[in-house]
Amino acid sequence: MRILLAEDDHDLAQRLQPLLEQAGFVVDAFADGRAAEEHGQVEDLQAAIVDLGLPGLDGLSIIERWRANGRTFPVLVLTARGRWHDKLAGFDAGADDYLTKPFQPDELVLRLRALIRRSTGHASPRLQCGPLQLDVNAGRFSLHGSELALSPQEFRLLGYFIHHVDTVIGRERLGEHVFDSGFDPDSNALDVLLGRVRRKLDIDLIQTVRGQGWRLTAPA
Template identity: 45%
Template sequence: MRILIAEDDRVLAQQIKDVLSANSIVADIAQDGVEAQFRAETETYDLVILDLGLPQRDGLTVLKSWRAKGVDVPVLILTARDSWSEKVDGLDAGADDYLTKPFHIPELSARVRAMIRRRAGHAKPLFTKGNVCFDSRNSQVTVDGMPINLTAQEVSVLSYLFHHNNRLVSRAELSDHIYEYDHDRDSNTIAVFVNRLRNKLGNALIETVRGRGYVIKIPE
């Protein structure tokens, strides 16, 4: 999963990024409204954390512009403003949730995970196929109840495929959702990660549709 953190407080933005990375969620940081607006309009994100008090262009203006242009990425608003009317304005402008500063970062992390699950149409944090279980709350993967060690990128690929199970996902789409903005994206490495996952979790978990991508099929 890949998100955008639009926050001008460098220390807070990095703290959020570090906590989310522990859940194998990749994050880009934008420190003003102009950069944030451009990033979300030109890049692919699963969610945006948006501070209302951004310099150059405030968060509410950015949010309204996104929605007017059809950018429908889920948005979690951060605000130091405790006025209920400003929260209402944000939600009415198209935000999906909000937190008032100061807040506990573990709570923000839990809200991010829940929003990503809901966006993908899932209510529960556990994803299971056969003897493989993925817990999106802590990125733990088990086979027959035994924990399996995966790299961060392997977890990112597995998480995205589980969240979008029963849907064909191309290599290009996976690349867009597991690498940061300035990372050299090579969709060919996705095949390497998938092969490693099969070696660790079994060949039956991820199916390949030749020339089109990958899918985890879970009976509904």
């Protein structure tokens, strides 16, 4: 799943990006507010993490512009400010959650997963498709009750599917949420990855919809 990270503290960004990637996210990172705002206007994102004190364009203005343009992905605000009126301003701008620095990295991941889960219409922290289950909080897939051993890319692919059960997902959209950067829709990388995941599932959960893409659906 692809997310945006807008953070101008280089050391913090360098710590957060690998943490988020390990948690199963493709991360588009920006240190400049204007570049982050422009990226969020055009890219298919599952969520954004935005620091309020960005150069070029502050975090509140970024969120306001996204919301004014109909961008509805959840936004988690990071800031060193802890005063209530700063938090209120963030929520008024359209933020969905708020984390004050310093914070525990694991809390950031848990809050982000919860935001994405709720934004895709899931109330429970355990997402289900037939015998396949994702424990969102633990970041772990199981099949028939046994944990699935997945590579980071395999986890991203199944994670995106299980957040969009019974939805047909095209090649370009799926590839952008699975691969780090430079995904070529004409390559066979996605087909190879899908083949590996299907073999690990050993049941027909991922269906091909000819000419459109794929969907995850429970067997009849």
